[in-house]
Amino acid sequence: MRASHEHPKDGLRLHSTNFEAVKNHLSELLKDGKTYRLNISFWRERRSLPQNSLSHVWYEEISQYLVSRGRTFADEKWVKRAMKHSFLGYEDIESMDVVTGEITVTQELKHTSKLTTGDMHHYLSKVESWAQSIGCLLTVPDNCEYRELQRKQEE
Structure with a gap:
């Protein structure tokens, strides 16, 4: 089925x-x-594994760029969180205390795994644009899905 x-x-x-x-x-x-x-x-198709892989390559490249300029705290995990904070934002999550029944709402960073391929492309575009604005040029293989989607948008 x-x-x-x-x-x-x-x-x-x-x-x-x-x-x-x-x-x-x-x-x-x-x-x-x-x-x-x-x-x-x-x-709508969920974000693809190639999109996810490219984002992690970029987090590492941004981390290396920032560390080389004295921001020693900017490891890949920090960069990923900062990019999601800046360009994806948060979603409300409801939790219930099983003892009291009280429901609380907290905010959690959005997950890229819940994005569509189009939403993920938009997010990656924002990350790339920001990186360029600070002088960090990111690797974009000519035959990758991100580059193909860019070409389609330019048509």
Whole structure:
């Protein structure tokens, strides 16, 4: 039912060619008499592994650049957090105290793993632009996904 590249957390990709299979699967679920919540939204691909790999190359390059200019605290982990703080921001997370039942809301940095490929490209563009503004030129392989998306935007 699910293509090998689709992960359960990503949901089910519905299109005209697999509608009957989805209908049959849902019919099987409904036989037990339980009710289910079904949410439908437009399919957007999650950020890709090549995008994630490039971001980590860039965090390391930015770290090396900053350290070479005296910012010894700027390791790759610090750079990643600073970039996400500056260019992704935060999301509210609800937590419940299991003893008191009290619900609290805290903020947590957004995760790149939850971004679409387009959102991740936008984030990477901001990181690259900022790095250039401080004189740090980042590696962008000519045949990488980031460069290909840049070319498509320029068309």
